[in-house]
Amino acid sequence: MGKNEACMFLWNETVGKRGSAEIASCILKYIELNFQKLKPGQTRTLKLWSDRCIGQNNNWRLIGVMQHLVTNHFFTIVEQKFMTTGHSFLPCDRDFALIEKAKKGKHVYVPFQWVEIIAHANSNHPFTVCLMNTEDFKNTDIVLNSLATNKFNITNHVWYQMTADDPTTLRGRTAHNVLQPWYGHVLSKIIRERDDVNTSKTSTSQKKRSSKKEVRRYPPVVVQQFPRLYEGTLPIKAAKKKDLLDMCRYIPQEYVPFYENIAVE
Numbered sequence: 507m508g509k510n511e512a513c514m515f516l517w518n519e520t521v522g523k524r525g526s527a528e529i530a531s532c533i534l535k536y537i538e539l540n541f542q543k544l545k546p547g548q549t550r551t552l553k554l555w556s557d558r559c560i561g562q563n564n565n566w567r568l569i570g571v572m573q574h575l576v577t578n579h580f581f582t583i584v585e586q587k588f589m590t591t592g593h594s595f596l597p598c599d600r601d602f603a604l605i606e607k608a609k610k611g612k613h614v615y616v617p618f619q620w621v622e623i624i625a626h627a628n629s630n631h632p633f634t635v636c637l638m639n640t641e642d643f644k645n646t647d648i649v650l651n652s653l654a655t656n657k658f659n660i661t662n663h664v665w666y667q668m669t670a671d672d673p674t675t676l677r678g679r680t681a682h683n684v685l686q687p688w689y690g691h692v693l694s695k696i697i698r699e700r701d702d703v704n705t706s707k708t709s710t711s712q713k714k715r716s717s718k719k720e721v722r723r724y725p726p727v728v729v730q731q732f733p734r735l736y737e738g739t740l741p742i743k744a745a746k747k748k749d750l751l752d753m754c755r756y757i758p759q760e761y762v763p764f765y766e767n768i769a770v771e
Contacts (some may be wrong), residue, residue, distance in 0.1 A: 510631060512601050514624050517638040518617040520739045520768055526567040527735055531643045533571055534732070535636070543579045551583040558591050564661055569668075569676060570649035573693065576670040577728045586666045587682065604628050615761040640739055644732035652727040654695045663689070673726045694723035741769040 517701035522528045533554075544550060552575065556563035572584040589596060590723040596653040608708035612619060625635050667688065698721060747770050754762045 511634065512628070512631070513634040513636055514601075514605075515636045516617070516620060516624070520744065521638060521640050522643045522736065523560070523739070526562055526565045527646065528638075528643055529562045529737055530567050530571045530646055532636075532638065532648075533568075533733065534574075534644060535638070535642055537575060537580055539636075541580055545581065549582040550580075551585070551612065552581045554584070554586040555596055556586060556588055557596065558588055558661070560661065564588060566655050566660060567650050568644060568652055569660070569666065569693075570646055570653055572666070572668040573653075573673050573726055574646070574649055574729065576668050577673050577726050578730070579670070584668045584671045588664045590664075601628065601633065605633075614765045615757045640736050641734055643735040645735045646732055647731055648732070649727050652695065652724065653693045658691045672725065692723070694726065697722045697724060718732075740771060741771045744770045 513536060515530075515535075522531075537552075541550075552569075554572075554747040556568075558564050560565050568586065572586060573666060575581050604627045605624055612623060614623070621635050621637065624633055627633060658676075663680050665682060667677040669675075669677075674694040676691045676693050678691065679686045679688060686723050747765070747768055749766070750765045754765055
């Protein structure tokens with residue numbers, strides 16, 4: 507996209523968790539807010555740079571989102587690239603450092619107060635803040651469960667590519683080298699059926715020929731709208747709420763209701 511603009515997605519633990527489903531939902535919301543579907547003949551490439559956090563970024567759910575974005579015509583090519591662990595950092599790391607600097611000397615009593623701090627942390631290029639609601643988190647299991655994930659280690663490659671021309675193939679490279687050939691992994695699960703063409707009495711050899719298995723692949727699952735991941739706000743453990751309420755004596759009274767209204771398991 508090349509706009510040098512950062513968008514920060516915020517939510518607290520009563521709204522969502524911190525797993526791959528939440529990260530996927532943030533990507534989907536950003537795309538839907540900022541891009542229209544392509545018209546016939548148009549092309550567009552999305553490049554995602556990620557760290558190696560398996561629970562959030564380097565997983566099959568994100569691959570499913572990549573497939574979703576090309577099958578729904580938001581992009582013709584989607585790529586995900588991973589930085590070398592421990593030897594590099596992403597531009598967002600610098601942004602997070604600015605937020606930590608802006609937080610110094612300020613009091614944060616409830617999660618919503620982070621919005622103003624983040625929004626003003628970068629005076630040259632102010633961050634866009636997107637507050638996620640419970641209904642914004644989507645369940646992408648229908649796509650995830652359609653992928654053939656066996657016999658392929660999702661953490662072995664540093665560069666993945668998905669194309670609209672062949673959305674059933676995940677292409678990968680083990681290095682950031684444009685000269686390295688792509689390794690192709692078929693994402694579509696296969697259907698095995700018997701081709702029983704001749705049902706009449708035939709010789710043994712003819713029966714063997716007519717019962718050969720024909721291998722066909724499922725087409726990619728195309729979803730226009732994913733269902734909600736959560737039906738309502740998420741409760742916290744009773745012991746945790748007790749600890750929070752015990753600490754409410756140290757904050758202004760106007761912020762106490764936020765913690766009193768949190769549901770417990």
